[in-house]
Amino acid sequence: MTEYIVAFVTGLTTGGLSCLSVQGGLLASSLASQVEQDVRESGDPHKARVAQPILWFLLAKLIAYTLLGFMLGWLGSVLQLNPVTRAILQIAIGIFMVGQALRMLNVHPIFRYFNIEPPKFITRFIRRKAKNGSGVVTPLFMGALTVLIPCGITQVMMASAITTGNAITGAFLMFSFILGTSPIFFLVAYFATRLGEKLEKYFMRFVAVVVLVLGLITVNTGLNLMGSPLALGNLVSAVSSPRVVQAQSPADASPATSLSEISPVCTMQTNGTSNSGCGSATKGGCPMMNFGNRSAAGSVNPTAVAVVEVPTVIPAVEDQAQELVIQVENNGYSPEVTHARAGVPSRLVLVSNNVRSCSLAFVIPSLNVQVLLEPTGRHTIEIPAQAAGTRIPFSCSMGMYTGVIIFDQ
Amino acid sequence: MKITYNIPDMHCGNCAMRLEALEDELQGITSVDASYHKQQMVVDFNPEIITESEIKAAIARKGYSVGA
Numbered sequence: 001m002t003e004y005i006v007a008f009v010t011g012l013t014t015g016g017l018s019c020l021s022v023q024g025g026l027l028a029s030s031l032a033s034q035v036e037q038d039v040r041e042s043g044d045p046h047k048a049r050v051a052q053p054i055l056w057f058l059l060a061k062l063i064a065y066t067l068l069g070f071m072l073g074w075l076g077s078v079l080q081l082n083p084v085t086r087a088i089l090q091i092a093i094g095i096f097m098v099g100q101a102l103r104m105l106n107v108h109p110i111f112r113y114f115n116i117e118p119p120k121f122i123t124r125f126i127r128r129k130a131k132n133g134s135g136v137v138t139p140l141f142m143g144a145l146t147v148l149i150p151c152g153i154t155q156v157m158m159a160s161a162i163t164t165g166n167a168i169t170g171a172f173l174m175f176s177f178i179l180g181t182s183p184i185f186f187l188v189a190y191f192a193t194r195l196g197e198k199l200e201k202y203f204m205r206f207v208a209v210v211v212l213v214l215g216l217i218t219v220n221t222g223l224n225l226m227g228s229p230l231a232l233g234n235l236v237s238a239v240s241s242p243r244v245v246q247a248q249s250p251a252d253a254s255p256a257t258s259l260s261e262i263s264p265v266c267t268m269q270t271n272g273t274s275n276s277g278c279g280s281a282t283k284g285g286c287p288m289m290n291f292g293n294r295s296a297a298g299s300v301n302p303t304a305v306a307v308v309e310v311p312t313v314i315p316a317v318e319d320q321a322q323e324l325v326i327q328v329e330n331n332g333y334s335p336e337v338t339h340a341r342a343g344v345p346s347r348l349v350l351v352s353n354n355v356r357s358c359s360l361a362f363v364i365p366s367l368n369v370q371v372l373l374e375p376t377g378r379h380t381i382e383i384p385a386q387a388a389g390t391r392i393p394f395s396c397s398m399g400m401y402t403g404v405i406i407f408d409q
Numbered sequence: 410m411k412i413t414y415n416i417p418d419m420h421c422g423n424c425a426m427r428l429e430a431l432e433d434e435l436q437g438i439t440s441v442d443a444s445y446h447k448q449q450m451v452v453d454f455n456p457e458i459i460t461e462s463e464i465k466a467a468i469a470r471k472g473y474s475v476g477a
Binding site: 104106111112113115117118122123124127128149151 | 418419421422423426429430433442444445446448
């Protein structure tokens with residue numbers, strides 16, 4: 001849900017202005033003949049009916065981009081994105097955004113190449129179609145054709161639709177974004193079509209700065225997703241350690257309580273070589289999902305397979321395991337920094353209680369763990385013994401919410 | 410006859426589209442190929458029908474200046 005709101009707000013603010021500068025002319029020219037016709041019939045320029053064609057234009061645009069989002073999301077699901085490829089894609093999108101921002105700020109001519117120009121025959125075709133014709137068909141047609149000339153911000157959003165890895169999510173993402181761009185499109189097109197160019201000149205710098213910031217955030221989320229120490233959150237936590245909680249030692253924890261609550265236990269197959277156990281994983285209620293596909297209806301990612309063990313007999317090694325409890329919340333993970341003892345296996349328990357955010361999509365890049373948690377429930381991940389000084393960063397699948405487990409002596 | 414103009418104030422792909430519309434708007438222009446990346450436009454025109462100064466004036470009417 002959060003990503004749809006972000007997409008809507010992006011559309012409402014930067015996307016609307018940016019799209020208007022690219023597609024505003026197209027809308028204006030498709031309206032021109034309607035205005036001309038109305039003025040000819042009534043003799044009064046104020047009686048030109050422009051609201052209706054603008055709405056048709058925007059409706060067609062909305063539908064066309066939603067379909068595009070669907071296809072891009074589907075493409076992402078076909079590509080079977082694992083956390084690392086998603087992270088790389090995310091970083092690439094971030095760099096693309098920063099490049100777009102620097103282009104808008106006219107920092108260097110090289111950045112102009114971040115803007116993808118449609119081929120001449122397409123622009124020529126669209127322009128000539130826009131000039132001839134009126135009524136409902138032309139604005140509808142023109143609106144749909146805007147998919148061929150996306151603005152920079154739209155191009156960024158299209159790339160994000162691929163990373164969702166889900167056709168429906170991709171479609172909703174593009175729908176939210178284009179819906180967000182619509183009000184400003186309508187207002188500006190309605191009041192003065194020429195304003196588009198003026199807005200473009202005045203607000204381009206503002207748009208550029210916003211895109212620059214968003215681009216840097218996107219690169220950072222990509223770094224988070226990779227568990228990179230260069231990510232801002234990891235740099236900060238390396239300096240200070242907020243909300244630190246020490247791991248519960250096995251002696252402190254009541255075995256009856258902790259074990260009865262951890263059922264079934266999902267042991268993560270971190271090497272990804274086994275392809276067995278998927279059926280039993282589902283049957284046993286282990287919510288191990290394909291991460292490219294963040295909806296519950298996704299298929300199981302072959303790179304990470306869960307094996308279910310019902311803990312009737314606890315192996316000796318598990319008796320020594322320390323328990324690390326992390327609360328999954330709507331706005332992240334608590335604690336963000338957990339200290340654990342080195343040299344003993346850990347049992348990471350993720351507790352969620354009526355959570356409806358992307359924090360449910362939990363990733364430990366270094367262990368190749370990716371899991372979609374239940375909105376309410378407990379999920380256990382077995383972590384083998386780690387050497388002292390090891391840091392295991394974790395995050396949500398988009399790299400927005402982060403945390404780290406630090407193994408001490 | 411083909412002439413290449415530098416248009417330093419093209420600031421997006423749409424500027425190129427706007428300038429290319431000249432090929433439909435002016436008599437005597439065969440084609441206009443504008444590039445935002447290169448900040449240039451190549452105009453193919455018939456000098457017997459339209460003059461260079463008329464083309465420059467049309468570019469200026471669209472809000473763009475012709476560079477050196």
